[in-house]
Structures are given as structure tokens and as C-alpha cells.
Amino acid sequence: MTHRMEDESSGYRELARFGAVGAGTFCLYFASYWVAEQFLPDLAAVTFCYLVAISFHYLANRVFTFGVSLKSSRIDGAELVRYGAVVFIGYLANISGFFISTLGLGLPEAVGLLVGVACSTAASFLLLRNWVFKAST
Numbered sequence: 001m002t003h004r005m006e007d008e009s010s011g012y013r014e015l016a017r018f019g020a021v022g023a024g025t026f027c028l029y030f031a032s033y034w035v036a037e038q039f040l041p042d043l044a045a046v047t048f049c050y051l052v053a054i055s056f057h058y059l060a061n062r063v064f065t066f067g068v069s070l071k072s073s074r075i076d077g078a079e080l081v082r083y084g085a086v087v088f089i090g091y092l093a094n095i096s097g098f099f100i101s102t103l104g105l106g107l108p109e110a111v112g113l114l115v116g117v118a119c120s121t122a123a124s125f126l127l128l129r130n131w132v133f134k135a136s137t
Helices: 002-036 042-065 077-104 109-132
Strands: none
Touching: 002 042, 002 109, 042 077, 077 109
């Protein structure tokens, strides 16, 4: 019974750290865009800040959320491919939740956006935890 409680507590801590990384990624994305737009055209600035944000998101989740040490476990191509697949699956979950909510159920777009983000967040957390970074631990 105690072991199960520890596992649940650990899962909640991971989820909280995942949320913190998401919030940090969001802030970094906007801050880097604010800087990049001073020097780059809009599309280049958005592309730059997106690359900065997903790089941070990958490394912060790897080390902070899921506790994979950079020293003890090298980043390999297979892990990066899995991460890329999760980003794509998260995107599909987001648009699916949005369209099912808005077109299928007739809910307002703001609700659809929230449903899409919730679907994407849940799918991403579970896949990162159980597929992308599990292989590295």
C-alpha cells in the first residue's frame, strides 16, 4: 500500500513539473519572439522562437520532469525521433479535440481550444513518460 502511494505521489510530482515546464516553454516562446521580431521578419522570428521553445521543452522535460540525467544517458537519434512523433501526435490530439468540440458538439471555439489543449497535454505527458524518456532511464 505504501509503495502504491509513493508511485501516485511521484506521478503527481511529474505532472506538476510537466505543467511548470509547459508554462516556462510558453513564456520562453513569447519572450524569444519579442526579441527575434526586432531583428527578423515575422515568419523567421516565429520559426526561431518555436525552435528555441521545443528545444527547451525537450531538455527540460528530459531532465527536470522525468529525471533523465544528461551525464548518464546520451541523447540519441531514436529518442529525438520519438520526441518528434509525440509533438506530432500532440498536434493531432489538439486539433481533434478542437474540431470534435466545435464542429461535432457545437461548443464555442474557446471551449474547443481548451479541450484541444487538454487532449494534447494528456497525450504528450503519457507518451513522454512511458515511451520517449522511459527508454532512457
